[in-house]
Amino acid sequence: MTITTAPTEVFRLDYGSKLEREIARLVACFEENNFDPGRYPRRWLAIKLLEADPDILARVQSMPNGAQVIAIARLSAEKLKSLLGDDVDLLTADHRYGYINGVVRQTLQRPLLDRLTLTDRIDNIVTHKWLGLPFFFLVMYLVFRLVIDVSAPFLDWTDAVINGPLAGWLTFILGLLPAPAWIHSLVIDGIVAGVGGVLVFVPGLLILYFFLALLEDSGYMSRAAFVMDRFMRVVGLHGKSFIPMILGFGCAVPAVYATRTIASRRDRTLTALLVPLMSCSARLPVYVVFGLAFFGSRAGTVIWAMYALGIVVAMLAGMVFTRTILKPDVSSAFVLELPPYRQPALKSVLIHMWENTREFVRKAGTTILAAAVVMWLLLNLPWGVANQRDSYFGKVSGAIAPVFAPLGFDNWETGGALVSGFMAKEIVVSTLSQVYLGGEEAQAIEPTTFGEDLLGIGQGFAEATFSSGKILLSIIPGINLMDATAEAEDTALSLALRKQFTPLSALALLVFVLLYVPCVATLGAIRHEFGRSWAITSGLYQTLLAWVAALMVYQVGRLLGFG
Amino acid sequence: MSDPIQLHLLQPGQQATITRINGASALRRRFVEMGIVKGETILIERHAPLGDPVEYFIKGYHLALRKEEAAQIEVSLLAGRNG
Numbered sequence: 001m002t003i004t005t006a007p008t009e010v011f012r013l014d015y016g017s018k019l020e021r022e023i024a025r026l027v028a029c030f031e032e033n034n035f036d037p038g039r040y041p042r043r044w045l046a047i048k049l050l051e052a053d054p055d056i057l058a059r060v061q062s063m064p065n066g067a068q069v070i071a072i073a074r075l076s077a078e079k080l081k082s083l084l085g086d087d088v089d090l091l092t093a094d095h096r097y098g099y100i101n102g103v104v105r106q107t108l109q110r111p112l113l114d115r116l117t118l119t120d121r122i123d124n125i126v127t128h129k130w131l132g133l134p135f136f137f138l139v140m141y142l143v144f145r146l147v148i149d150v151s152a153p154f155l156d157w158t159d160a161v162i163n164g165p166l167a168g169w170l171t172f173i174l175g176l177l178p179a180p181a182w183i184h185s186l187v188i189d190g191i192v193a194g195v196g197g198v199l200v201f202v203p204g205l206l207i208l209y210f211f212l213a214l215l216e217d218s219g220y221m222s223r224a225a226f227v228m229d230r231f232m233r234v235v236g237l238h239g240k241s242f243i244p245m246i247l248g249f250g251c252a253v254p255a256v257y258a259t260r261t262i263a264s265r266r267d268r269t270l271t272a273l274l275v276p277l278m279s280c281s282a283r284l285p286v287y288v289v290f291g292l293a294f295f296g297s298r299a300g301t302v303i304w305a306m307y308a309l310g311i312v313v314a315m316l317a318g319m320v321f322t323r324t325i326l327k328p329d330v331s332s333a334f335v336l337e338l339p340p341y342r343q344p345a346l347k348s349v350l351i352h353m354w355e356n357t358r359e360f361v362r363k364a365g366t367t368i369l370a371a372a373v374v375m376w377l378l379l380n381l382p383w384g385v386a387n388q389r390d391s392y393f394g395k396v397s398g399a400i401a402p403v404f405a406p407l408g409f410d411n412w413e414t415g416g417a418l419v420s421g422f423m424a425k426e427i428v429v430s431t432l433s434q435v436y437l438g439g440e441e442a443q444a445i446e447p448t449t450f451g452e453d454l455l456g457i458g459q460g461f462a463e464a465t466f467s468s469g470k471i472l473l474s475i476i477p478g479i480n481l482m483d484a485t486a487e488a489e490d491t492a493l494s495l496a497l498r499k500q501f502t503p504l505s506a507l508a509l510l511v512f513v514l515l516y517v518p519c520v521a522t523l524g525a526i527r528h529e530f531g532r533s534w535a536i537t538s539g540l541y542q543t544l545l546a547w548v549a550a551l552m553v554y555q556v557g558r559l560l561g562f563g
Numbered sequence: 564m565s566d567p568i569q570l571h572l573l574q575p576g577q578q579a580t581i582t583r584i585n586g587a588s589a590l591r592r593r594f595v596e597m598g599i600v601k602g603e604t605i606l607i608e609r610h611a612p613l614g615d616p617v618e619y620f621i622k623g624y625h626l627a628l629r630k631e632e633a634a635q636i637e638v639s640l641l642a643g644r645n646g
Contacts, residue, residue: 052588087588093595097603110623123618123625132612226627230613233629239616330589333632334616335597338625 012043015095018083022076023047029072035065049073050080051089119340123223132227139220140246147208147250149471153464154203160460162196165453182383186376194372197424198365201253201521205357208247208254213352215243216261217344222336229334235315236322237274238267238332245271245314248278249307252518256525257356264331270321272526273538276518277314279307282425286513289429293494294503302507306514313515313545325537360525367524375423388435393419407512407547408505408554418512424519429493436496504562508554515546568640571617571633573607579638580604586635598622599636 014020026046030037037045048056050073060066077088084091116124125131167188174184215221225239232241240262247255255275259268279287287306291299322328378393385391389398389412397416404410404418413435421428501509517539518526527535567582581603584591598621599605606620616629 054589087591089588089592090584090595090600093600094602097598097600119625127609127611127618129610129612222627226611226616226618227613229627229629230611230615233615330587330593333590333593334627334629335593335632336616336627337597338618338627 013095013099015047015092018080019050019088019091019095022050022080026050026069026073026076029069033065033068033072035063035069038063046073047092050077051092052077052087053089117340119219122341123338126220126223127226136224136227139215139224140243143211143215143243144246144250146211147204147247147254150468151204151207152471153467154461155200157460157464158199158203159196161457162192162199165457167192168453169450182380185380186373189379190373190376191369193376194369197372197521198361198368201251202357202361204251205254205257205360206353208258209353209356210349212243212258212261213349214344217342217349219339219341221261222338225336226338235274235318236326236328237271237318238262238264238334239336241267241271244275245278248275248280250281252276252278252280252522253360253525256522256529257360259529260356264329266326266329267332269530269534270318270326272530272534273321273326273541274314274318276522276538276542277310277317277515279310279514280425282519283513285426286421286428287510289493290497290501290506290510293497294501294506302510306510309511310514313549317541317545360528365524367527368521371423371520371524375420388416403547404512406554407508407550409501409509411500413500414509418516421513422517422520424521425513428513432497433493436493436500504554504557507557508550511553512546512550515542515549517543517546566639567637569634570605570607570619570628570636570638571630573638573640575607575609578604578606578641580641581636582639583637584635585637586632590632590635594636597626598624599626604641605638 015023023043023046026049027042029035030042030046045056045060049060049070052074057070060070080088080091086094126135128135170187170192171184174187212221215224221240221243224242227239228242229239232239237245241259243261244255244258247258252275255278256272259271259275262268262271283306284303287303288299291302295302375393378396379388379391381392382390388394393416394412397419398412400419401410401412401415404415413432416435417428417431420431497506517523523535523539526538568579570579570581573579581599581601583601584594584599586594594600603621608618608620608625610617611627616627617633619626619628619633
């Protein structure tokens with residue numbers, strides 16, 4: 001069979017005699033200067049050079065004889081500007097749009113009726129002068145509750161599966177092999193714990209990406225940016241930065257990934273640097289334990305103040321970054337299309353959700369896993385240490401403890417808790433209770449068969465789905481940050497803490513925990529999205545900030561006669 | 564044709580023709596990509612709840628610009644519905 005192709009006429013837009021003359025001259029120049037345009041069509045490349053397209057200039061610059069050609073193009077462009085009174089890129093755009101307008105006039109008939117479309121009617125409410133902001137906050141509240149609460153039962157289930165059946169099976173398999181004890185410990189306490197640390201984020205991320213894709217694909221995301229831009233600009237951010245910031249109250253890891261919806265790299269980077277200052281849910285247990293131990297009935301106020309402090313510090317830090325290392329550039333210009341509302345396609349939403357989550361597991365996951373193994377090494381070396389204090393971990397903790405003396409908490413236990421909090425901030429509490437109250441009671445794992453395990457996993461998943469559904473229905477009442485976590489179970493820990501801290505040094509510690517280095521998962525996400533140097537910047541600036549802020553709290557407090 | 568005026572000074576409901584585009588070349592390129600070119604008609608739709616940015620209607624679609632950027636666009640006011 002032969003395929004006959006219709007003779008196609010090469011379409012060529014006429015840019016007018018003056019421009020065409022320079023284009024032809026430049027094309028001729030390519031050969032005169034022994035410049036090989038490679039895979040680029042000559043005419044196209046000549047036009048791009050006259051337009052001074054930055055990407056193309058950079059590429060041609062690195063090609064043989066490219067610099068000469070660029071110099072010639074620049075002269076041509078200057079000549080055209082003095083002849084025609086405008087930059088070449090504006091002139092070519094005029095010709096292109098002129099041509100398009102001609103085609104549209106010949107082919108398209110617009111309905112003459114000037115009636116409101118559905119999009120107009122939705123926008124009349126959603127971007128309304130008075131209703132716009134309340135509507136935005138309602139949407140954010142719902143997304144926040146859905147991501148945090150609906151994923152919680154699945155999170156517990158993931159945790160239970162990894163530490164229950166999975167750890168059990170591995171223990172069983174390792175028991176069959178002639179494996180030395182340290183391999184056993186590495187696999188269970190290092191690797192399984194690390195994998196668990198990665199996987200606990202997965203339920204939340206799946207749900208987060210589902211809703212973000214929904215907001216984006218429906219068209220509401222640009223309205224949210226439109227409504228919030230003025231407010232966020234005070235801090236040097238973009239309207240779209242608001243969503244990652246809100247999500248930061250849940251967990252900074254998905255929040256860092258949520259910055260992807262922001263178009264400019266500079267705005268994305270600044271948002272990701274500020275997101276970890278939002279008090280994530282992992283910090284709440286620390287606030288609750290110390291709040292109840294030292295501030296009694298005023299614990300709620302102290303916790304609230306921590307959230308508020310995080311926001312205030314983020315605003316200040318944003319202003320500082322905007323004036324120093326992240327100055328606004330043209331890419332931050334707010335030129336934003338407000339597209340017509342569309343019904344999101346389920347398939348594209350699901351693909352979005354799956355691909356982003358998979359990427360998190362692959363990229364940030366390796367960082368978390370590596371950190372878990374390093375942590376295990378620190379805790380277990382030199383091999384055979386009986387007491388945490390004698391391990392490298394204890395030595396490191398002891399060595400850095402004096403750094404905290406001016407902040408009011410100079411002991412290796414606190415140093416150690418803060419070091420382990422780098423893995424995940426809620427670990428600060430469990431480390432303190434471990435060292436003060438002496439190890440957790442060994443969990444007696446009842447022997448189960450493989451079948452029972454599988455059944456348990458299935459049942460657990462069904463229960464998680466069920467309670468998630470229940471939460472979904474009960475989402476209408478307000479947030480209650482204090483429920484469940486505020487039980488008075490830690491009286492023994494409270495007593496132990498009161499021997500080590502005064503209310504003032506406890507407050508300084510809380511400020512430090514709020515602000516200091518983001519957990520390793522967050523840094524992994526920042527590194528994955530923005531590169532190593534931004535991850536280092538993030539860790540360093542926050543730690544420094546935390547130290548200074550805690551110092552101010554402690555020392556000013558002492559001057560005022562507290563503590 | 565009235566005297567040129569900066570786009571951000573217009574009020575919702577007013578309609579104007581773009582006469583000139585100023586600003587850094589990267590910003591102008593961005594404008595051009597979005598169809599903001601000389602001779603185009605632009606309708607001011609509404610201000611955001613906090614006054615800025617402003618939503619415009621141009622070339623059959625809706626576009627939001629901050630006032631700071633809209634100030635780079637010179638227009639001449641058309642006798643429109645409210646203008």
